[in-house]
Amino acid sequence: MAGINNQFPCSFNQASFLRARDPSILSWNRHAIEKVRCNLATEFSSVRSGDSESQKKKDETLNVYLRIKGRVPFGDLYTIEDNVLSCIVPASSQAAKLNRQNRIIIKKFSFSKIFGPHTTQDELFDVTVREKVLDFINGANGSLLTYGVSGAGKTYTMIGTPGDPGIIPRALNYIFRTVCINPNSRPCCKPMPNGKIEILSRSKQEVELQVRQGIFKDQSTSAELLKHERTFLSMQNTLKVTPVGVVDFFPPIFEVWVSFVEIYNENIFDLLEVNSNRGQQRTKLQIGTSHRNTYIKGVKHIFVTTGLEAYQILQFGLHNISYASTNLNMHSSRAHCIFSIKLVSGNNCEEYNVSNFNFCDLAGSERMKKTLNEGDRAKESSKINTSLSVLGRCIRSVREMQKNNSDICSAPFRDSKLTQLLQQALQGKENICMIVNMSPSPETFDENQQALIFSTIAQEVVVKEPKANPSQLQGAFRTFRQSLTNGLCENDFSGDELKEARNDIARLTLEMSEMKQNFEIILDQETSHLRKNYNIILNIKTEQLAEAQQEIERLKKSNNYLEKTRSELHWKLNKLEEQQETIVLSDSEQEDEENSSFSTRKEDKVGDIEEQHLLQVKLLEDKIKRLEAIIREKESEADDRRLHDEENRKRLDELNCTNSELRDEIRKLELTLHDAVRDYYELEEQEKSLRIAFNDLTARNCVLEDKNILLMQELDEYRNRCLLQQQELDDLKNSNTEDIIN
Numbered sequence: 218m219a220g221i222n223n224q225f226p227c228s229f230n231q232a233s234f235l236r237a238r239d240p241s242i243l244s245w246n247r248h249a250i251e252k253v254r255c256n257l258a259t260e261f262s263s264v265r266s267g268d269s270e271s272q273k274k275k276d277e278t279l280n281v282y283l284r285i286k287g288r289v290p291f292g293d294l295y296t297i298e299d300n301v302l303s304c305i306v307p308a309s310s311q312a313a314k315l316n317r318q319n320r321i322i323i324k325k326f327s328f329s330k331i332f333g334p335h336t337t338q339d340e341l342f343d344v345t346v347r348e349k350v351l352d353f354i355n356g357a358n359g360s361l362l363t364y365g366v367s368g369a370g371k372t373y374t375m376i377g378t379p380g381d382p383g384i385i386p387r388a389l390n391y392i393f394r395t396v397c398i399n400p401n402s403r404p405c406c407k408p409m410p411n412g413k414i415e416i417l418s419r420s421k422q423e424v425e426l427q428v429r430q431g432i433f434k435d436q437s438t439s440a441e442l443l444k445h446e447r448t449f450l451s452m453q454n455t456l457k458v459t460p461v462g463v464v465d466f467f468p469p470i471f472e473v474w475v476s477f478v479e480i481y482n483e484n485i486f487d488l489l490e491v492n493s494n495r496g497q498q499r500t501k502l503q504i505g506t507s508h509r510n511t512y513i514k515g516v517k518h519i520f521v522t523t524g525l526e527a528y529q530i531l532q533f534g535l536h537n538i539s540y541a542s543t544n545l546n547m548h549s550s551r552a553h554c555i556f557s558i559k560l561v562s563g564n565n566c567e568e569y570n571v572s573n574f575n576f577c578d579l580a581g582s583e584r585m586k587k588t589l590n591e592g593d594r595a596k597e598s599s600k601i602n603t604s605l606s607v608l609g610r611c612i613r614s615v616r617e618m619q620k621n622n623s624d625i626c627s628a629p630f631r632d633s634k635l636t637q638l639l640q641q642a643l644q645g646k647e648n649i650c651m652i653v654n655m656s657p658s659p660e661t662f663d664e665n666q667q668a669l670i671f672s673t674i675a676q677e678v679v680v681k682e683p684k685a686n687p688s689q690l691q692g693a694f695r696t697f698r699q700s701l702t703n704g705l706c707e708n709d710f711s712g713d714e715l716k717e718a719r720n721d722i723a724r725l726t727l728e729m730s731e732m733k734q735n736f737e738i739i740l741d742q743e744t745s746h747l748r749k750n751y752n753i754i755l756n757i758k759t760e761q762l763a764e765a766q767q768e769i770e771r772l773k774k775s776n777n778y779l780e781k782t783r784s785e786l787h788w789k790l791n792k793l794e795e796q797q798e799t800i801v802l803s804d805s806e807q808e809d810e811e812n813s814s815f816s817t818r819k820e821d822k823v824g825d826i827e828e829q830h831l832l833q834v835k836l837l838e839d840k841i842k843r844l845e846a847i848i849r850e851k852e853s854e855a856d857d858r859r860l861h862d863e864e865n866r867k868r869l870d871e872l873n874c875t876n877s878e879l880r881d882e883i884r885k886l887e888l889t890l891h892d893a894v895r896d897y898y899e900l901e902e903q904e905k906s907l908r909i910a911f912n913d914l915t916a917r918n919c920v921l922e923d924k925n926i927l928l929m930q931e932l933d934e935y936r937n938r939c940l941l942q943q944q945e946l947d948d949l950k951n952s953n954t955e956d957i958i959n
């Protein structure tokens with residue numbers, strides 16, 4: 218476990234989930250597992266004696282598979298028997314020309330497995346890569362190389378066709394079906410060259426997302442993007458039936474990053490460079506070393522959350538590959554291409570693991586004479602052949618080093634960029650396997666022989682047990698999966714049941730994770746919808762309430778004003794009455810005749826004024842009453858609204874309650890499934906021990922058989938040499954006789 222001290226800046230919403238849907242399915246599995254456990258316990262006690270010895274044998278030799286190209290007439294030059302390919306050397310071949318005896322030469326090559334011309338892409342992926350990809354998901358590094366003559370089907374094996382996808386698209390689909398990553402998650406932990414991670418700040422996350430977006434935008438036309446999308450979706454449809462991997466431990470951090478480079482004329486170019494030009498114009502990348510890791514300086518790693526995104530990035534890189542036609546293969550790839558997937562997994566920023574898987578599609582080995590290469594093409598061919606021969610030399614010296622139990626490795630890794638980058642894998646320190654592609658056509662017989670000899674050497678390299686993961690659970694899980702790889706299918710005891718149980722668990726896990734995802738999406742949508750509606754209503758109501766309160770304030774103000782006016786008018790009225798009384802008193806002393814007409818006029822005037830004032834007061838009183846009624850009405854409306862809001866709030870609380878109950882339910886179901894899976898693994902642990910003992914015996918038997926074949930071959934070669942010497946002796950005698958006669 219590497220460690221860094223940064224604070225983790227974000228929540229990891231890309232955690233994956235396991236959830237049981239139907240408890241009855243689960244209990245069936247439990248029953249099946251229990252049955253298998255009993256069978257195994259019986260078998261286990263009978264082979265316990267040989268167990269400790271087989272436990273020690275953890276390392277295995279490099280898996281080298283042979284794939285024979287389909288749709289090419291399979292002449293009588295080659296025959297396949299089990300995992301051994303026999304080649305009858307034709308008269309036109311270089312080897313036959315050297316042989317003066319006119320004897321039929323048969324050469325035999327053994328492989329981990331031979332895939333005949335009718336092998337499907339699915340079968341090939343299943344046997345060669347699936348387990349390695351699962352190891353990778355669990356934290357082990359891995360590499361897969363395709364090797365062979367130009368046109369033998371290396372790219373077909375690695376990439377495939379839209380209708381029949383190859384190993385990389387299948388691996389991407391497999392990875393993203395096995396681990397469920399939230400498609401909307403943001404990049405948080407970027408893998409660094411020294412094997413550590415960089416915790417990305419919000420602004421750096423934005424930059425990473427823009428880089429990815431830049432690639433999608435640059436994908437020439439949107440039609441092209443759509444085409445890739447259709448291809449991947451139809452592939453997903455085809456692969457829907459295949460089981461997904463069962464991963465025991467899903468840490469909260471799970472991020473996938475991809476990169477894609479080509480080594481062309483011994484220069485490294487980034488295939489994910491947007492607007493990259495062909496040839497010399499592109500930026501050449503350099504190799505750096507950090508903590509014994511070789512890495513490419515400045516190579517782009519793109520953050521992906523779905524298989525489709527990763528596939529589109531692969532297609533973008535393929536578009537940038539240097540293609541040029543040769544006489545052997547009109548679409549020959551002239552560079553070694555390395556598509557890498559990096560997986561960052563961990564519990565937090567201090568407990569994490571970065572695993573890497575390299576898919577290397579090597580450029581085709583070819584004879585320049587045969588391909589009639591000239592100029593640039595010839596230069597390309599010579600660089601390709603040089604780097605492949607360095608690869609051969611490296612593998613040869615690693616094998617020698619391992620044979621001599623030496624720690625000093627003199628392999629010329631630095632002689633080519635390819636071997637420099639694959640150094641760790643080629644030394645057997647990583648999970649590595651190789652697929653040798655071969656076309657059975659007689660024209661490429663000699664080139665095929667070279668590839669076959671190379672594969673024989675490579676096969677003897679010992680691959681160490683993949684580096685253990687920090688988590689004990691993961692380690693245990695890998696061991697369990699190895700036991701499955703070690704031949705669970707041909708297991709005499711309870712293999713079928715185990716296989717069935719494994720498929721059920723895989724299917725169940727997939728179904729559950731799909732259901733979980735759907736359910737989470739619906740739940741989130743529902744909650745956000747409700748929250749949105751509630752907020753809208755709340756805003757409207759708040760606005761209405763504020764308006765009503767403003768209206769009330771305004772009415773209150775106008776009421777106050779009217780009250781003030783009324784009291785002023787009353788005051789004025791009183792004043793007038795007083796004045797009137799004063800006038801009446803002063804006038805009473807005057808003579809009645811003189812003043813009668815004047816007082817009458819005054820009274821009339823005062824009466825008019827009084828009447829007007831009374832009218833005004835009445836009007837104002839009416840207005841005040843009306844305003845008071847409006848205020849009462851508005852206040853009761855506001856009360857109603859408050860009540861309504863209260864009800865809405867209660868409803869939302871209830872919904873939140875239901876949501877959290879449902880989430881609790883999901884959590885419980887997840888725990889139940891985890892228990893079932895753990896039981897299953899324990900059982901598989903026991904089964905593994907049995908299988909190792911069984912395989913050890915089979916392996917010893919194979920070794921003896923191999924030795925026998927080798928001895929036979931040596932005997933043949935010895936006989937050939939004797940015959941040659943005999944021939945030379947005869948020639949010498951003849952020439953001597955001729956000399957004597959002369």
Ligand SMILES: Nc1ncnc2c1ncn2[C@@H]1O[C@H](COP(=O)(O)OP(=O)(O)OP(=O)(O)O)[C@@H](O)[C@H]1O
Pocket residue numbers: 285286287288334365366367368369370371372373374546548549550551579580581582654
């Ligand atoms: N197993 C197969 N079944 C059917 N067609 C195949 C098979 N293998 C290869 N082909 C076809 O043969 C042609 C050449 O294959 P491919 O491009 O994969 O060769 P290659 O080894 O990658 O060559 P190079 O090294 O020159 O790039 C392609 O058209 C491919 O579809």
